[in-house]
Amino acid sequence: MSSKLSTFICQNCGSETSQYFGRCLNCNSWNSIVEEIKSKRSRYQEIKNNKKSKPFNEISSKKISRFTSGFREFDRVLGGGIVPGSVVLLGGEPGIGKSTIVLQSAGKISLNEKVLYITAEESLEQVKIRWERLNQNSIDLKIFAETNLSLIIEEIKSVNPSFAIIDSIQAIHNHEMQSSPGSVSQVRECSSELQNLAKDNNIALLIIGHVTKDGALAGPKTLEHLVDTVINFEGDNISSHRLLRSIKNRFGSTFEIGIFEMLEEGLREIKNPSSIFTNKENISGVTTTITNEGTRPLAVDIQALVNKTFYSNPRRTTTGISINRLHQILAVIEKHVGIKLSEFDCYIATGGGFEINDPSSDLGVAISILSSLKNIPPLASSSYIGELGLSGQVRKSNNLRTKIEEAVRLGIKNIIVPKLEEELNINFQNLINIKEISNIKEAVNYSFSK
Ligand code: TYD
Numbered sequence: 001m002s003s004k005l006s007t008f009i010c011q012n013c014g015s016e017t018s019q020y021f022g023r024c025l026n027c028n029s030w031n032s033i034v035e036e037i038k039s040k041r042s043r044y045q046e047i048k049n050n051k052k053s054k055p056f057n058e059i060s061s062k063k064i065s066r067f068t069s070g071f072r073e074f075d076r077v078l079g080g081g082i083v084p085g086s087v088v089l090l091g092g093e094p095g096i097g098k099s100t101i102v103l104q105s106a107g108k109i110s111l112n113e114k115v116l117y118i119t120a121e122e123s124l125e126q127v128k129i130r131w132e133r134l135n136q137n138s139i140d141l142k143i144f145a146e147t148n149l150s151l152i153i154e155e156i157k158s159v160n161p162s163f164a165i166i167d168s169i170q171a172i173h174n175h176e177m178q179s180s181p182g183s184v185s186q187v188r189e190c191s192s193e194l195q196n197l198a199k200d201n202n203i204a205l206l207i208i209g210h211v212t213k214d215g216a217l218a219g220p221k222t223l224e225h226l227v228d229t230v231i232n233f234e235g236d237n238i239s240s241h242r243l244l245r246s247i248k249n250r251f252g253s254t255f256e257i258g259i260f261e262m263l264e265e266g267l268r269e270i271k272n273p274s275s276i277f278t279n280k281e282n283i284s285g286v287t288t289t290i291t292n293e294g295t296r297p298l299a300v301d302i303q304a305l306v307n308k309t310f311y312s313n314p315r316r317t318t319t320g321i322s323i324n325r326l327h328q329i330l331a332v333i334e335k336h337v338g339i340k341l342s343e344f345d346c347y348i349a350t351g352g353g354f355e356i357n358d359p360s361s362d363l364g365v366a367i368s369i370l371s372s373l374k375n376i377p378p379l380a381s382s383s384y385i386g387e388l389g390l391s392g393q394v395r396k397s398n399n400l401r402t403k404i405e406e407a408v409r410l411g412i413k414n415i416i417v418p419k420l421e422e423e424l425n426i427n428f429q430n431l432i433n434i435k436e437i438s439n440i441k442e443a444v445n446y447s448f449s450k
């Protein structure tokens with residue numbers, strides 16, 4: 001039975017209302033609400049009789065078997081590989097390289113598994129041209145160019161692959177719905193049907209969704225709670241580096257990152273990522289910190305430029321760290337180091353624009369600001385780790401041991417860290433000089449005394 005329902009959906013945030021408003025009540029955006037007719041009947045819905053609740057001791061816990069995506073960096077972000085029957089959402093800006101990574105990966109997987117690549121945006125010929133450019137040689141990868149959901153479902157059922165890719169969710173549509181492809185209700189409806197199909201047939205499904213920085217195409221955002229894993233593909237048009245970052249993962253840890261480089265012949269994994277975000281030069285205004293992204297330690301440079309201001313409100317801008325953190329760090333320096341910064345503009349940029357979420361980068365930011373202000377390079381071959389508390393104390397950092405190990409691996413001579421709780425020192429004797437500090441003042445004295 002099919003019943004038509006009319007609903008009003010904000011194309012910006014996906015919230016639903018039963019009547020039209022000029023402005024969304026949820027996200028306050030203007031003119032974003034569109035009437036969409038949705039069909040309540042789901043084409044792919046089988047009622048299973050064998051689904052009953054069970055006590056824990058009757059549930060067998062078999063180890064998750066995974067297959068590789070063909071890229072070590074991609075596998076890391078997925079939590080160790082692709083889980084059969086799982087649904088992964090790969091989001092990113094148009095043109096960032098989603099189709100490229102997926103096609104390379106599909107080529108490698110298809111050497112061992114049955115793979116179906118559904119392209120709704122490009123023709124078979126276009127995919128073939130890309131395929132040749134990427135120098136792939138698998139002969140078993142199946143490609144299907146279609147935008148109609150029913151035909152896509154039929155094809156997936158008939159091929160029955162281990163891994164299926166939808167490129168992209170915004171380009172496919174369900175004919176029974178009146179709304180246009182890419183609208184929130186189409187995106188939701190199509191993905192939930194595909195997800196049911198994938199779960200019931202144990203097919204790993206990767207859904208590509210275009211997401212813009214300002215969230216203008218929010219359709220895929222509304223899917224995040226439905227899927228098992230959400231991965232963002234990030235980067236900018238200037239540098240060739242690309243980052244895969246897991247935002248949500250039911251089968252692994254989040255904020256895990258994989259780093260690639262976009263070349264003429266496709267994406268290549270970067271084996272030693274710390275090397276691309278650091279410069280190892282000892283110049284004023286630059287420090288190195290070691291941050292933790294997911295389970296991996298990563299060295300990143302922090303650059304500061306502090307200049308006398310010409311404005312009544314000094315300018316503060318950041319690339320790679322949040323502007324609020326910068327304001328907080330500046331306030332801590334003013335209060336606890338006693339330096340007046342209100343007459344200075346302050347610009348902060350991380351190496352390669354790498355986005356740092358780990359608060360233990362604070363100390364590195366503070367020292368680079370002071371180094372730029374004084375025009376004195378910080379201690380040579382050093383790395384700074386520690387979160388700055390509001391009262392000027394240096395707070396302890398997560399995974400300090402792995403961070404110190406990374407510094408040793410990179411040949412850094414000095415590391416400035418918060419007071420250690422355990423005797424970490426003993427393990428690193430002769431490998432690196434560890435300086436424990438408890439507040440910003442101490443760090444400043446130590447960094448600029450030599
Ligand atoms: P694409 O994968 O089509 O992006 P998306 O699917 O996310 O929209 O990537 C497009 C960009 O990547 C395009 O600007 C060209 C570039 N590119 C390369 O630099 N090298 C390559 O081998 C390929 C296939 C693309």
Ligand code: MG
Pocket residue numbers: 098099100121167
């Ligand atoms: Mg594409």
